[in-house]
Amino acid sequence: MMDAKPPVLCIVGPTATGKSDLGILVAKAVHGEVLSADSMQVYRGMDIGTAKLSKAEMEGVPHHLLDLVYPDVPFSVAEWTAEADEVIGRLHREGKLPIVVGGTGLYIRAVTEDLDFAEQPGLLAIREKWQAYALEHGPERLHEELKQRDSVTAQRLHPNDVRRVIRALEVGEATGKPMSSTYDWTLQGGRYHTALFGLTMPREALYERINLRVDKMVESGLYDEVKRLLERGYNEQNTSMQAIGYKEMVRAVHGEMALEQAIEDIKQATRRFAKRQLSWFRRDKRIEWITLDASGNLTNVDKMRILQVAEALSAGIVQTNLE
Structure with a gap:
């Protein structure tokens, strides 16, 4: 039986596992909307290297928490949490299921737990x-x-x-x-009733998908995107420009590294990042893991399981609003 807390569905896992596509599928099925839990997608003008979906790729599903600040503006997890809480509250009032999708572990943690962002004395x-x-x-x-x-x-x-x-x-x-x-992994539960699904797949298949994704980013104009950001005055001193894909391409734009080497470095850094993401999420025992096949596809059984959970959560919102 669902508790009285307002429900949120989370779709997590390493990069390139198809989380965004699944989020859209679920949102369309249960009249939900998507919140991005990606610490780099909050930056405006950083689209290709952060794998932001285009309007067409969103398939009519509203996406939130994108393009919140300019690349030279510091943005904390506390600020993201405040933005997320506001969107989640509004969606609940509208009878819509919030679907939090992303691979930034601390953002997911901020939704599933009541993290304390208070400053310590001194x-x-x-x-x-x-x-x-x-x-x-x-x-x-x-x-x-x-x-x-x-x-x-x-x-x-x-x-x-x-x-x-x-x-x-x-x-x-x-x-x-x-x-x-000092990070406390004790699970206390937070202000929402959360259901979490994690996407994973065989390592070699995941690494191949990562490599192909990087190639697609380069073909879509990652070099030119980074060049434009540098021309606007952003630089490697900005936290945003330290993101994978940007810091390597900055060196290529500056002529400090061959483009081919930058591309290989991005692929390697992304593969390592995916491994760290998986290690982070594996610690959360609440996550129900879904293993995709080598092509990145869900089985019908897994798809039905996720949709059943989403429908139950969505029904809980409707019931609460009726009361």
Whole structure:
């Protein structure tokens, strides 16, 4: 029996598994709408490299939480959560099922759990100290400081991603523990009744889909998209431009790397990213995993299972509104 919390369906998993297509299929079946849970699709003008759907590809299904800010504007998970809550609340009032689709684990976590975004006492002073250090010594030295304190987090952050490097340093200093060891995976449940489906597929097939997707991005004009962003004044100092596909192509545009090498680097980085995504989501035992075949197709049994859950959630919204 469904609890009294308003329902949300989540479709998660690594990149290139067809989450977007499934989200559209479900939305059309149950009169739902899609919320993007992708930390890079919030940026305007970054379309090809983030695999944003075109209007035609959305097939008439409204999509939310896209193009929220310009690429030089910092955007936090707390801000995304506030935007998501507003959209979800409105959809519930309209009798529509919110379908959260994406591979940014912390965004999904923010929907399924009540994460605490409150600042700890003294955090501002620590942040200002490291901001001053970065200005005096530069991003490389700042990153080296993080590497000495938290090598795991340093490994996944680029030295030019100064904002997140400082965040990792301040969390470590405030808590006395490295950021990589402080994440709490205890599942408490949040403000929504959530059902989660995860898409996966054989690794070699997934990697081939990733390679083909990158090739398609390049054919669609990724190089020119990055060039336009650079011409507008955005650069590798912006967190957005550190996204996979953009940081490599920036080097190609600047002539620091051959285009062919940039493409290969994007493919490799995306494959590694998919592996990290899968590791993250595997920790959440609430996710019901659906294994696609080598061509990325769902079985009819799996498709019916997902639609049955979606219909039950949608029926719960209707019942609540009737009351």
